[in-house]
Amino acid sequence: MENKIGIKYGIISLIGYIVFFGLMKGFNLVEIIELRFLNLFIMISAVWLAIKNYKKNSFNSSFYYAGFLTGLTTAIVGVLGFVVFMGVYLQFLNPNFMNYLKANEPFGQYLNPVSLMGVLFIEGLASGLISTFGVMQYYKAKTESLNA
Numbered sequence: 001m002e003n004k005i006g007i008k009y010g011i012i013s014l015i016g017y018i019v020f021f022g023l024m025k026g027f028n029l030v031e032i033i034e035l036r037f038l039n040l041f042i043m044i045s046a047v048w049l050a051i052k053n054y055k056k057n058s059f060n061s062s063f064y065y066a067g068f069l070t071g072l073t074t075a076i077v078g079v080l081g082f083v084v085f086m087g088v089y090l091q092f093l094n095p096n097f098m099n100y101l102k103a104n105e106p107f108g109q110y111l112n113p114v115s116l117m118g119v120l121f122i123e124g125l126a127s128g129l130i131s132t133f134g135v136m137q138y139y140k141a142k143t144e145s146l147n148a
Contacts, residue, residue, distance in 0.1 A: 005053050005054050006076075010050075010081070014077065014082055014085075016045075043075060043128060047132050054066065054070040055139060071132030075124070082124065086117060098116075
């Protein structure tokens with residue numbers, strides 16, 4: 001069950017990432033790379049909602065492990081989908097943005113769509129792990145206080 005919930009909320013987060021990217025593109029903010037930290041709010045929201053949904057619909061006594069997997073599944077699905085989207089975007093839809101990144105980013109001369117996809121995946125996975133861990137600490141404390 002946690003996989004279905006994680007996939008559902010992962011797809012929702014993917015849609016959020018793409019919509020946010022589209023808004024940034026529409027307002028000509030896509031070249032401000034630092035704004036990508038706002039993706040963290042999408043990540044935390046999706047992970048939070050997935051774990052909350054899992055807890056509400058689960059009667060599992062080992063909630064922590066299953067809840068953590070639900071959050072991690074949410075993060076991986078959303079990030080992996082967005083990485084593929086960005087790879088297609090940089091390679092086929094807007095190669096000029098790839099040229100901009102090469103010219104203006106540190107180590108830009110070494111960048112290509114595949115390396116950027118790898119960086120985005122590692123960055124997204126790290127933020128997904130941290131978000132999931134943080135949300136699970138909230139639910140762990142809440143569960144312990146109810147059992148005390």
